[in-house]
Amino acid sequence: MKCPVCGGSASPTGKEFKFGVFDGKQHKCEACGKTFNAFYRDGKFTHTVPKAK
Numbered sequence: 001m002k003c004p005v006c007g008g009s010a011s012p013t014g015k016e017f018k019f020g021v022f023d024g025k026q027h028k029c030e031a032c033g034k035t036f037n038a039f040y041r042d043g044k045f046t047h048t049v050p051k052a053k
């Protein structure tokens, strides 16, 4: 997974959740240390949302 903030390499944290029709998976970027959520619909990746602090 590519970090939406810096484009670095991010790994899943293991945190998963439901958001309406989407499945969300939290990722953490190894390069900048930010966390963000990646959303999937019907098993297909749709978009990422950087986590607001």
Ligand SMILES: [Zn+2]
Residues within 6 Å of the ligand: 003, 004, 005, 006, 007, 008, 029, 030, 031, 032, 033, 034
């Ligand atoms: Zn990053």
